[in-house]
Every structure is written in C-alpha cells, then in structure tokens.
Amino acid sequence: MDSSLMTREKKEKRTDLPELSISSIEGPVVMRIAPGPSGPLHLGHSRVAVLNDEYxxxxxxxxxxxxxxxxxEKIDPDAYRMIPEDLDWLGVEIHDTIIQSDRFERYYEVIRQLTGMGHAYVCICDSDDWRNAKSACECCPCRDQPVEVQLERLDRLMSSHYAAGKxxxxxxxxxxxxxxxxxDFIALRQVDHPHPRTGDRYNIYPMMNLSVAIDDHDLGLTHVLxxxxHLNNTFRQEYIYDYLGWRKPTFMHYGLVSIPDTVLKTSVIGRGIKEGQFTGWDDVRTGTLRALARRGIKPEAIRRFWMDVxxxxxxxxxxxxxxxxxxxxxxxxxxxxYFFVPNPVAVDVCFDGEAESHCPLHPDRPELGQRKHSFSGDFQVHICPDDMQELQDRGMIRLxxxxNISHGEICxxxxxxxxxxxxxxxxxxxAPPGSIPAEVLMPDGGLVKGLVEPVSAAAGDMVQFERFGFVRLEQVDTRVRAVYAHR
RNA sequence: GCUCCUGUAGUGUAGUCCGGCCAAUCAUUCCGCCCUUUCGAGGCGGUGACCCGGGUUCGAAUCCCGGCAGGAGCACCA
Structure with a gap:
C-alpha cells in the first residue's frame, strides 16, 4: 500500500502535499486545469498544472x-496548440481535453432550465442601474417578473433580439x-465578435461561472484546486450546484502567487511582441514557460519548486x-x-618551451575527459578586463x-x-588561440559578447561557463550563442 | 465602503486540526572556515522568525476574544 495514503502520524514530517478527502467519492479522482487560450502558459499557470498533476x-x-x-475577444488561436505543448514540456499528463466552445448548446440548455425553475432571469436594464441596485441590496425591475416573461425574454436574448450589452x-x-x-451574477450575454473556432455561428456566450459549474459537474470532477x-466564484458556482441538486466537488484554494522581476501578463507580452519590444513568446525577459525553457530551467525544477510551495x-x-x-x-x-571570456582583452605571453593545458569537462566526473590546448613558444590568450586588472595589480595570475603568468614590462x-x-x-x-566568438543572452535582454574555447557540447545542452554561470547552448558552429540561466 | 481569505527568519516551507517532546524543521539567501586549479559541487559553523494585545491553562506558534497588517472579490474577463 502506498504509504502516503495512510494517515500520518502526528510528528511525521510532511514531505508531500496534504491528502485529498476521498472518503466521499465513488470512482477515481477527477481533476482539471482550465486555461483560457489567450497565449502560452507562464510560470504562474504552471502551479495549478503541476499540483493537479501531482494529485x-x-x-x-x-x-x-x-x-x-x-x-x-480574448483568444489567441495559437494558444490551442501552445498550451498542450507547454503542458507536455512540464510533464503534465492530460487524460482528456475538452473545449468549451464545443458546448454552447449545453450551456443554453442549463440556463433555460434555471430560468424555468425561477433561479435565473433576463435583465434588460441599463447595466449600471442593475449594478447600482445590487449594491443597495435592491432588485431591478426585471428580477421579479414571472417565469413566463423570463423564458420569453430568454428566447429573445438567444435570438439576438436585444443588442449586445442590452x-x-x-x-x-x-x-x-x-x-x-x-x-446575483451574470450568466450569459451576447458578444458580437467572431470566435476563432466557431466563427459567427454563436453570438451568445456563457460567463465563466455558468460554464465552469456545468462543465465541472458534467465532467464528474471530484476535486477542484x-x-x-476564485473563492467568490466558487461561492457563485455553488448556487448553481444547489439549484440543480448537483453534488459538489471538493473545492480547494491556494494562495496568490506574485512573481517578481519578470513580465507575466499574457496580454502585455502579446502586445509587446506585436510592437517589437519582445522577440516572441520565448523572450527571456518574460516569465513564459517557453522563456524559462529557453534559459535552461528544467521542468523538474519547476515541479519541485511548486511542490515545495x-x-x-x-x-x-x-x-x-x-x-x-x-x-x-x-x-x-x-x-x-567551458571557458568563456566576456569582453576579452589579449595578453601576449612570452614563453620558450612547450605546454599543454588540462581541464576536466566536469570536475566531479573525470571519466568524461578533458579539454586540452597545446602551446609552443610565445602565445596569446584572452582574458576578461577584471582579470587583466588583477594581473596588473598583483603582478601574477594563474590561467x-x-x-601562471607574471606581469612586468611584458607578460x-x-x-x-x-x-x-x-x-x-x-x-x-x-580563451586559447582558436577560440570561437560567443554571445550570451542575459535575462534582461542584453547580450554579453566574448570568446569561448571550442565546445563539444551540442545546441540545447546546458553547460557551465566557469566563473560566469550556467547557460543553455542555442547555437554551436562557427560561433556560439547561449542563453544565461543562473549562476 | 462591504465580504471573504491569510499572518512562522530576506524568500519558500514544517509544526497549528488533537496545547507540553518547539529555547521552533528543512531548503534557499547572506557571512565565516575546510576542501577544490570555477564565484559550481561537497563538508562544517554562524546570523536570522511564531503580527500585536488581552484571555483560558500548571503550560500557548498551537485554543478564545480584540486589534493591526497583507491579499482577493464586489466585471455583460477568466
């Protein structure tokens, strides 16, 4: 038996997420993630994906x-493709995919049912008036009309008899x-805007509280995390469950996430791409999963991170x-x-002899072999300006x-x-003679240029540029391009 | 304004339900030292927190009350 299923002892350390309450459900646990297809997933989205997946x-x-x-109005057609790619990269296993724009008829059916039961009405007041009345705990004139009138109005609403917003x-x-x-909350309204999937076949759209309640029920969800x-949305949705006599899933709500020092908002990134401020959805200045992947952040790290939170x-x-x-x-x-030298400056070294450098490809794994460079007679290497300063100040430095090289009149x-x-x-x-031009894309979008010794790793690999940081190689041929991950 | 949620080190987290073994866990950061031909990894040590005030109790991070602070919601967005 899975030990995690046993109730934990009082003093036992929690190494995992808390248990779900599963005593009251009959079948298997069914959970969901519900992204709006407005762009690819970002770090914030990954939390709900990872946690649901873990459960x-x-x-x-x-x-x-x-x-x-x-x-x-808020759909990016590409998102239908990008989101599954992002989930796949995250290692989140999806067993079923549904699209709400396939289910308009179902939402219509339920709102009609609720209206017939007297639990919903069609308001044709000015929206400001309706809202103001609510804040004063007062009904608008529409609310108390008899069911027959409401159903008639619903028919008119459905046939676009009223203008959008009316x-x-x-x-x-x-x-x-x-x-x-x-x-009271809005459940359905008219939107005159073509839908990327359904075109203008439908122009009556449910609000999320209607569609979410219906779908969560129809899909047999046992737990909603x-x-x-969404706390207030949960309360709203529970009204629908109660009116229809539906059994509620267990609702769980985790705290809000704030992510400093990065651009997360899909709409802002999308606009930035159009206006040329960002290079694309994987621009390293953004917090999209694509950007993090490009920097070499592994999905396992993201998963561990959210589990820890x-x-x-x-x-x-x-x-x-x-x-x-x-x-x-x-x-x-x-x-x-590898040795990467940012902003390299040349050092001519006076030497009459022969030498060969030996540096392991990985200090803890000698079996991977070594990087070797041979020297005979005078030679030239490149080092970075700070080290040059150090060489001058101290008079000696070790390559x-x-x-070692000494600095006097000559090196x-x-x-x-x-x-x-x-x-x-x-x-x-x-950087030995024969080094390759290299540039590293930094998280702020800047480019650090320099020289790197010949690299035998491949594009896509993570390497460490010693004393500089871990980077992900993006191009390795006559030049090297890399993206900075972290120190 | 109203409603709801939440307050443990710089950050994240354990402990809170069922009060004592908590002078509070682990990770990360920061600072030392050791090791290492990296500012990586590893080892050792250190700094650092129970929001405040009352109450209950022999005993409160934990229970109760009151403050205060932060967040969210009050959309024909999700």
Missing amino acids: VRRYEGRLINRFEDTNP AAAVIKTAIDHPNPALR RGKD GIKQVDVQVSWDNLFAMNRDIIDSQAQR KGLC RHAGDDMGVTRQGVKVIQW
Missing part, C-alpha cells in the same frame, strides 16, 4: 484540460447577501533564488565546463589548467606551480 498521479485519477474560450441572463442568489460580490482569487492559502512570492537552486541541483552533474610564462594560489593568486578562465 492525479498520486490517486491514479484522471486530469482533464479544459479550454475556457467563452470570451471570443440584456443578460442573471443567476439569482440573495439580493441582500452580505457579501456584495455574491449578489485553484487559486483563491504547496497549497497553503497564504500568498507567496516566488523566489527565483530557490527555483534556480533547484535547477542547479538538477543540471550541475550534466553540465560540461586555470595551464600555467611571461611563470611556471606551473599551483602553490601560488595559496598566496592569493587568482585562478581564472582564459
């Missing part, structure tokens, strides 16, 4: 991906509910440090080491894996005694 795996249940595309189907809750957010920004209702601020630490832990043993090979490092001589990376 479904643990209980051997099913995970449904539901595209919530009931607002035709009428809406409204779910009754309690007009004097103490929480103003819960007094989402952000607590858990499902508490406290708001959290994402710590890039923590995420990077988890990523470093994953990639460190795989990443080959890692090769030799000289100064032997291979490693003991000098104990006297504080710095050990630096250097």
Whole structure:
C-alpha cells in the first residue's frame, strides 16, 4: 500500500502535499486545469498544472484540460496548440481535453432550465442601474417578473433580439447577501465578435461561472484546486450546484502567487511582441514557460519548486533564488565546463618551451575527459578586463589548467606551480588561440559578447561557463550563442 | 465602503486540526572556515522568525476574544 495514503502520524514530517478527502467519492479522482487560450502558459499557470498533476498521479485519477474560450475577444488561436505543448514540456499528463466552445448548446440548455425553475432571469436594464441596485441590496425591475416573461425574454436574448450589452441572463442568489460580490451574477450575454473556432455561428456566450459549474459537474470532477482569487466564484458556482441538486466537488484554494522581476501578463507580452519590444513568446525577459525553457530551467525544477510551495492559502512570492537552486541541483552533474571570456582583452605571453593545458569537462566526473590546448613558444590568450586588472595589480595570475603568468614590462610564462594560489593568486578562465566568438543572452535582454574555447557540447545542452554561470547552448558552429540561466 | 481569505527568519516551507517532546524543521539567501586549479559541487559553523494585545491553562506558534497588517472579490474577463 502506498504509504502516503495512510494517515500520518502526528510528528511525521510532511514531505508531500496534504491528502485529498476521498472518503466521499465513488470512482477515481477527477481533476482539471482550465486555461483560457489567450497565449502560452507562464510560470504562474504552471502551479495549478503541476499540483493537479501531482494529485492525479498520486490517486491514479484522471486530469482533464479544459479550454475556457467563452470570451471570443480574448483568444489567441495559437494558444490551442501552445498550451498542450507547454503542458507536455512540464510533464503534465492530460487524460482528456475538452473545449468549451464545443458546448454552447449545453450551456443554453442549463440556463433555460434555471430560468424555468425561477433561479435565473433576463435583465434588460441599463447595466449600471442593475449594478447600482445590487449594491443597495435592491432588485431591478426585471428580477421579479414571472417565469413566463423570463423564458420569453430568454428566447429573445438567444435570438439576438436585444443588442449586445442590452440584456443578460442573471443567476439569482440573495439580493441582500452580505457579501456584495455574491449578489446575483451574470450568466450569459451576447458578444458580437467572431470566435476563432466557431466563427459567427454563436453570438451568445456563457460567463465563466455558468460554464465552469456545468462543465465541472458534467465532467464528474471530484476535486477542484485553484487559486483563491476564485473563492467568490466558487461561492457563485455553488448556487448553481444547489439549484440543480448537483453534488459538489471538493473545492480547494491556494494562495496568490506574485512573481517578481519578470513580465507575466499574457496580454502585455502579446502586445509587446506585436510592437517589437519582445522577440516572441520565448523572450527571456518574460516569465513564459517557453522563456524559462529557453534559459535552461528544467521542468523538474519547476515541479519541485511548486511542490515545495504547496497549497497553503497564504500568498507567496516566488523566489527565483530557490527555483534556480533547484535547477542547479538538477543540471550541475550534466553540465560540461567551458571557458568563456566576456569582453576579452589579449595578453601576449612570452614563453620558450612547450605546454599543454588540462581541464576536466566536469570536475566531479573525470571519466568524461578533458579539454586540452597545446602551446609552443610565445602565445596569446584572452582574458576578461577584471582579470587583466588583477594581473596588473598583483603582478601574477594563474590561467586555470595551464600555467601562471607574471606581469612586468611584458607578460611571461611563470611556471606551473599551483602553490601560488595559496598566496592569493587568482585562478581564472582564459580563451586559447582558436577560440570561437560567443554571445550570451542575459535575462534582461542584453547580450554579453566574448570568446569561448571550442565546445563539444551540442545546441540545447546546458553547460557551465566557469566563473560566469550556467547557460543553455542555442547555437554551436562557427560561433556560439547561449542563453544565461543562473549562476 | 462591504465580504471573504491569510499572518512562522530576506524568500519558500514544517509544526497549528488533537496545547507540553518547539529555547521552533528543512531548503534557499547572506557571512565565516575546510576542501577544490570555477564565484559550481561537497563538508562544517554562524546570523536570522511564531503580527500585536488581552484571555483560558500548571503550560500557548498551537485554543478564545480584540486589534493591526497583507491579499482577493464586489466585471455583460477568466
């Protein structure tokens, strides 16, 4: 038996998410993620995906991906393709996919049913008046019309008799509910905007509280896990469950996520791409999963990160440090080491002899072999400006894996005694003759140019540029292009 | 304004339901030291927190009350 299914002892450390309440459900656990197809997924979205996925795996249940595309004005048609790609990259296993724009008839059926039961009405008041009445706990004139009138109006609404914005189907809750957010809510309205999937076949669209309640019920969801920004939506949706006598899933709400130092908002990124400020959905200045993937952040690190954060209702601020630490832990043993010299300056070294440098491709894995460079007589290497300064100040520096060089009137090979490092001589990376032009794309969008020794890793690999940071190689041929991940 | 949710180190987290083993866990950050021909990895050590005030109790991070603070919602977005 899976030990995680056993009730934990009081003093036992929690290493996992808390248990789901499964005593009251009959079949398997069914959960869902419900992205709006307005763009690709970003780091914030990945939390709900990972957590749902983890639960479904643990209980051997099913995970449904539901595209919530009931607002035709906010849809990017590419998102229907990009989101599954992103989920796949994250390692989230989807057992079923449904699209809300396939289900308009069902939503119409339910709103008609609710109207017939007297739980919904069609309001044809000015929307401001309706809202103002609500905030004063008062009904608008439409609310108390008899059911026959409401059904008639619903027919008219459905046949576009009213102009968009002039009428809406409204779910009754309690007009004097103490929480103003819960007094009557719009369920259905007309939107005159072509839908990328259904064109102009439908122009009556459900609001999310209607479609979500219906779908969650129809799909047999047992648990709904989402952000607590949906708390009031849950309360609204529960009215629909209650009116129709539906059994409710267990609702769980985790705290809000704030992610510093990055652009997350899909609409902002989309606009930025159109206007040329961003290079695309994978622009490293954004927090999309595509951007993180490009930087070499592994999906396993993201998963570990969200598991560590858990499902508490406290708001959290994402710590890039923590995420990077988890990523470093994953990639460190795989990443080959290379010398990259940013903003290189040449150093001519006076030498009459022969030497060969030896640096391991990975310091902890000698079996991977070494990078070797041979020297005979005078030679030239490149080092970065800070190290040049150090060489001048101290008069000596050690080229890692090769030799020491001294700085006087001219620079000289100064032997291979490693003991000098104990006297504080710095050990630096250097670019041998035959190095390749390289540029590293930094998280702020800037480019660091330099030289890198010949690289035997391939595009797509993570490598560590020693004393610079971990990068993901994007191009390796006559030049090297890489994207900075973290230190 | 109203309603709801939440307050443990810089950040994330454990403990809170069922009060004592909590002078509070783990990770990360930061600072030392060791090791290492990287500012990576590894090892050792250190700094650092129970929002405040009352109450109950022999005993409160944990239970109760009151403050305060933060967040969310009050959309014909999701």
